[in-house]
Amino acid sequence: MSSSGRGIVIVGDSIAGCTAARELRARGHGGPLTMIGADADGCYARPPLSKHVLKGEAAEAETWDLSDLDITTIGDRAVSVDTESRTVSTAGGTHVPYDSLIVASGAAARRIAGPDQAGETVLRTFDDVRALRPKLEAASTAIIIGAGFLGMEVASACVSRGIEVTVVDVDPPLKRLLGSFLSDAISARAEDASVRFVRTESPVSLSGRPVTGVEFAGRTLEADLVVTCAGDVPETAWLAGAGIADDRGVAIDERCATACSGVFAAGDVAYSRTGPGRAPFWSNAVAQGKVAAASALGIEPACAPTDDYFWTEILGLSIKVVGPLPLDGKPTVLEGSVQQGSALLQWNHRDGRTTVVAFGIKKPVGLLRRLTRGSVAATNQGIHS
Ligand SMILES: Cc1cc2nc3c(=O)[nH]c(=O)nc-3n(C[C@H](O)[C@H](O)[C@H](O)COP(=O)(O)OP(=O)(O)OC[C@H]3O[C@@H](n4cnc5c(N)ncnc54)[C@H](O)[C@@H]3O)c2cc1C
Structure with missing residues (x-):
């Protein structure tokens, strides 16, 4: 780090950002460390949200305490970065200078509702879970759009609550991620639990204003609850014009360095330009958080920037x-x-x-x-x- 005392700024206070912060202190960064996070619920783990919290097995999100790290935390949304003056600006008008910046702004749920269509339900944040839980309590029928791991976890929560659930996707469950063998095994288990799968060759859109169902290939399906689990979109709007992000997210190399000097990235916002592309999973966010921290300090990372461990819980x-x-x-x-x-x-x-x-x-x-x-x-x- 340079001796200007500007220090290191992390944007995003979820697992990639928090891991980077802990690694920075563990690897000897004694200078200023600022973390900017937009989520009013602070630092918490997402994986339990669609498993224990949604099922009602846990009431609250699992949060992390970083109070031992001597961090300046700013609860606000970063809205721009000036890479010339090395300054991040927030929605509230704070300008935060940096020597090194770690981009850990993750991803947002991909939404498919039209511009005038209210009531789309997604699951990415603790706030989304707070909104979804009462709807699950009231619903007898549900449609889940997307048979990826998140869609299947939400379908599992529906089954555990006795809700009749239909999952709509162009592919069988988890086939893109896990292949046909495991997809067939998961389908068989889901069908035993009375989960209904509907395959569509054309993209689906939401029906109703507010949303009451899905439309595809001239068909309409309706349910008490419709949940969109159609993937995620890297949170890069705040990087517009800075030359750091493109439409796939933030490209990083083996050291989690971006195309811009002094700027590193980790987690769901990033994709590897040399390796496996984008892999928006927990263990990758941890590995990249550690590597980005070491690289920001100009020292050797203690691990590789990818970790191919992934888990899910289905039915x-x-x-x-x-x-x-x-x-x-x-x-x-x-x-x-x-x-x-x-x-x-x-x-x-x-x-x-x-x-x-x-x-x-x-x-x-x-x-x-x-x-x-x-x-x-x-x-x-x-x-x-
Ligand atoms: C419900 C759910 C269940 C999951 N289950 C699993 C699982 O079982 N196994 C697995 O491997 N992975 C799972 N994942 C994926 C895993 O949680 C993510 O890979 C991980 O959270 C990525 O961490 P991240 O820190 O990169 O980004 P995120 O978790 O997306 O966090 C980014 C943070 O940055 C903040 N932010 C965004 N933009 C700004 C801005 N402009 N200014 C300030 N702050 C900003 C956001 O508010 C957010 O808090 C799950 C994801 C979800 C949503």
Whole structure:
């Protein structure tokens, strides 16, 4: 860091930003550290929102305490950055100078409602959950748009509340992410739980003002509750004109450096211009937060800027994945049985890499990581670590 005393500014106070802050202090940054966050609920974890908080198993979001880090926090939205004067400006009119900037502004839920269409329901923030919970309590029927992991987690919350649920997508559940084998297994489990899938070849739009259903291919489906789980959009509006972001997000290299000197990025806002592109998952946000912090200090990162561990929970089934995605073809079954909802599976990719999936079976992530590196002996009778 330069000796100007401007210090490091982080925009975004979720997992990527908070990890970067903790790493900066852990790696010896004793200078000024400012974190700008737009969410009135502060720093909290998103994964439990669609699992425990939505189901009512937990009332509140899981929050983090950063009070030991001596950070100046600004609860406001960054609206612009001037890379010449190295200043971030907020909606409230605060101008915050920086030597290094870490962009960790994440993503927002992708919305599909028309401009004059009120009442679209999405799930990205704790506030979204607060709005969604009473609707779940009142609903007997629901339509979920999108059969990705988020759509399937919301469908699971509906099932646990006895709501009749229809999931609409162009693809079968989680097929783009996990491939046909696991998609078929998840479909079978969902259909056993009376989840109805509707495939559409054309894009869906929302019907009603306010929203009451979906329209696609000349059909209209209506329900008490319609939830859009159609992916996310990197939060880059505040970077407009700065030469830091494009329409895919913020391009980063192996050190999480952007095209702009002194500006680094981490998490859902970023995509790797050399590696796997955009991978908007928790473990990546953690890894990139650490790498961006080290790079802002000009020191060697302690980890790689990608981490291919991902997990989800669908209809009471925990699915943990370590390794590259998507998954083509059939796996080797290392333990258990997919039909019985408890199996350890391994995919060997053509490029020599391996993906291991714990499908409804309790396995520590460390073991899955070791299996992908081939450092654990696996037979179809079991795993010998
Ligand atoms: C409901 C849900 C469940 C999930 N479950 C899983 C899971 O099971 N497994 C998994 O691997 N991943 C899961 N994810 C994905 C994971 O949560 C994200 O990858 C992770 O939150 C990304 O962290 P981030 O810090 O990059 O961005 P975000 O979490 O999007 O946080 C960005 C923060 O920046 C703030 N911000 C944005 N713009 C500005 C601005 N202009 N000024 C100031 N602040 C700004 C936002 O308010 C936000 O707090 C889930 C996501 C959701 C929404």
